[in-house]
Amino acid sequence: MRSRRKVEASPAEKAGRWADERFGPSGPMRNLLNKVFPDNWSFMLGEVALYSFIILLISGTYLTFFFDTSMTEVKYHGHYTPLDDVTMSRAYSSTLKLSFDVRGGLIIRQIHHWAALLFVAAMIVHMMRIFFTGAFRKPRETNWLIGSTLLLLGILEGFLGYSLPDDLMSGTGLRIAFSIILSIPVVGTWLAYAIFDGTFPGTEIIGRFYIVHVLLIPGIILALISVHLALVVKQKHTQFPGPGRTERNVIGERILPTYAAKAGGFFALVFGVLAVLGGLTQINPVWLWGPYTPSQVGAGSQPDFYMLFAEGSMRLFPSYETHFPGYTISSIFWPAVVLPGVLFTLILIYPFLEARLTRDRASHHLLQRPRDVPVRTALGAMALTFWVVLVASGSNDIISFKFAISLNATTWIGRILLILAPPIAYAITYRVCLGLQMHDREVLEHGIETGIIRRLPSGEFIEIHQPLGPVDDHGHGVLQYAGAPVPKKMNGFGDLGRKALGFFTPVEQTPANGHDRDGHGGEDKAKELTGGRR
Amino acid sequence: MTSSDGHHDEPVQPTDEQLAAMSQEQKMLAGAAAGGVHVIRREERFPTPGTKAEKRAERLVSSMFLLGALGALGFMVVYVAVPWRFHLGNNSYRFFTPLLGACMGIALFGIGAGAVLWAKKLMPEEIVVQERHDPASDAFDFQTTGATIVQGVEDTGIARRSMLRRSIGVGAGAVGLMALFPLGGLLRKPRGELFRTPWTAGVRLIQYDGRPVRPEDMQPGSLATVFPDVPGGLEDANAPTMLIRLRAGEKVTARNGQGDFMWGTYIAFSKICTHAGCPVSLYEQQSNRLLCPCHQSQFDVLLDGTPVFGPAARPLPQLPIDVDNEGYFVARSGYHEAVGPAFWERPN
C-alpha cells in the first residue's frame, strides 16, 4: 500500500489498477494469457476457418452498404454498358453497382466470395484432422457436435449468400432449391410456399434470404464459435504423443508473447492470401451471367464446391419416382434431402457410435496417429471417397467436356464408383495402416537401415542397422511403440520434437533409461525435462 | 484458490515481502506456476545481445513490416490514382482491382510475415508445460451444486403438488404453442398454382422479343423458346415452352391421348425440366434429344418427351398447338398436367 504512493506509477500500471479495482480480472486473465498451445501445423486449420469468418464479417458488412434486396424490376443504366437498358431486379442491379460504380467494391465482393470458399474448405480439412487423430473423443464430443453444426451452417450460409445477386446462376440454384423443398413428402408444398411466399420465384425470397444471411446465421455461427473456443480453453488442447507429453499435461508455448504474435501474423497472412485471390482472380462474375429469367440457363452451371456433393448425388440418382394413388414422392427427395440428411447424421453421431462400439469411456487428451486406429482411418477414407465421387459427379459435364467422354459414360462411371470405390478405399487404407504399423515396430526392434553394407568374415553380407535406443542381448531394440512417430531415416532423429528434449521416448513410458513411468504433476516433470536437456 | 481450475496442490503464494523482492520475470514465472503452468525452458534466441546474426534477424523482421507499409501505401495510391471506371473498348480499368489486390496482399503479407518471423527469430524460445486436470469438479463442488439444485426444485414442492405440476405443464405448453402461431403468417395456401400455367386455348406463342411465331419462321430441325402472349407471360416461371420443328420423315410415338397435340411436324414441350425445374436448353438435332444442363437428363422428342437418360423420371408435358387463321401458332389448350418437378400433391 505504501509503495503505491511512493513510486510514481506508469500510465499502463495506472490503467491496470483502474481496471483491477473495478473488475478484478487479474487472476483469470493471467491464467488465460498463460494458456499453453501445442505446436503442430495441423492445429492451424481451425484458425484458418476462424480468420476467414472474421474476414467474412468485415467484408460482408461493407457489402451491405450497397446491396439492395428488392426484387422489383428496373431498367439498368449504370456504368456497365453491355447490360444497359436491360430489365433486371434491383438486387441484381445493385450487385452490378457494387461491382462497377463503387470504387473498390469489386475487390471486396470477390474477397468475400473467396473467404466463404476458404471458410468452408478450412472447416472440412480441420474436421478431417480432428477425425483422423481421434480428437473428438471424450471429453470433446460436444465440440465435435458444435463443429459439425458449424459446417452445416457454413454451407447453408454460403448457399444463401450465393443466391442473393439474383443473376442467372443463382436464380437457377434457387429454382432447384425450391424444387428440393417441394419434393419433401406431405409438407413440401406448404414449406416451399412458406419460404418463398408462394410459388417460385415470388418477390420475397431475396429479402428473406438476405436477413437470414446477414443476421440470423452469422449470429448463430458467432455464438457457436464462442462456445467452441471457450470449450477449447476449458478442456485445453489435445497434443500428439511425444517426449514429455502425457494425458496430464500440455506442452507448447504460451499465448504471450509467441503464440499471440504468430496467430496475429497468421491472420494477416490468411487475409493477404484472400486479398490477392480477391484482386487477381475473378470469381462469380455475375455481369457475365446476366439477370435471372426462368427460360434460360448458363451452360456448365455449377454451384460452389461445397454444394457439389448434393449436385452430384442429384445427377447420379436413378430416375425413380414413387407413386401412390393421388400422391407422388419426387425423385429428388432421396438424393437431395435424404442423402445429405443421412450423411450429416452419421457425422454428428460418429463420436458416440465409436465410443459405444469400442466401449471406450475414458477421457483422451493425447492424439492418435491415423495408422494406429486402422478401422477409423479406413472408415474416414471410405467416407471421403464417397464424398469425392459425389463432388466429381457434380461436375461430370465439365469432366466429359474436357476429356471428351460421353456424358452418359461419366454418369454411369459415377454411379458404379459411388458403390464400389468406398469399400475399396476402406480395404486399401486398412492394409496401408497395418503396413505402416508393422514398419514402425520393425524399426523399433531392428533399428534404422543405414544403407551401409558390411561383409562379415564368413563372407555373409549384412546391412548395418542403427538401433534407436538400448538393445537387449539379441541386439533387438527394447523401446516400445508409444504412439509417436518413429524416425526411419538417419537424419530423422531430430523429428520428435525440440532438439534436446530427451529422445523418442515419451517420458511416461521409458523402461530403458529409468525415467519414471507415470506422468506426475508438472513440478516433477519440469525437473525431469530440464534434466534431460543435456 | 486463485486459480480458476480449482487445483488441489496449490503452490505456496509468496508473501508480500517476497513479492516486493521479486524481479518482473520471477513474478511472471510465479504467476504461471500458480496457474499450473511451468516454464521449463526459456532461452533468448541470441544469448549475447548485439551479435551480427541478431541484427540480421531484426533487420529481416523490420524490413517485412516496412514492406507491409509499402504495400499499404501502394493500395492507397492505386485506390486514388488508377482509372477504375468500366469503359467498353478501353481496358485501362482492368488493372484497378488486380493492383488493389496485389498491394493489399503485399501489405498484409508484410505485416503477417513480420509478426511470425519476430516470434520465431527474436522472441525467447520457450517450452512450457501446463498441467491438465480432469475437467470434472471435485466431490465437494459436485455434490453441493447438485444438492443446491435438487433442494431448490424440491422447495417449490413441485414433486408433491401434482395439480400445480400439471397446470404449469399445460400453461407453459400453451404459451410455447402460442409463440409458434405467428409463424402462421408465413404460410400461403397452395391454390393450385403448381398445376397452372398462363397457357389457355387460343393464346399465341411468342418469342422473347414479343414476335408471334409462324410455321414458316422455323427451319426443319430447329427449336424456339416460346412464351404465352399474355401479360407477365415472359416472366412466368412455368410458362417457357419449346417449339420444335421436326425434320421430314421423323415420327413421334405419342404418349397416351396426346396423338393430336402436334401441328404437322411441329411439337411443343414444356421447357421446365421434370427433374428439378431447370430450363431444358440443349436440343441435339441428330439424336432428337433434349438435354437439361443441370443434371443432364435427356428427353427423346420422338418418344414424346420421355426421359431416356439421367435422373428425370417423367416425360416433358406436351402443349397442344394449332395455327390460327392469321397463320400464327396458338395453344389449343393449357398443359394437361402439371409442368416441372414432382411434388406431393401431384396425382400421377
Ligand code: FES
Ligand atoms: S433439372 Fe433437369 S436434370 Fe435436373
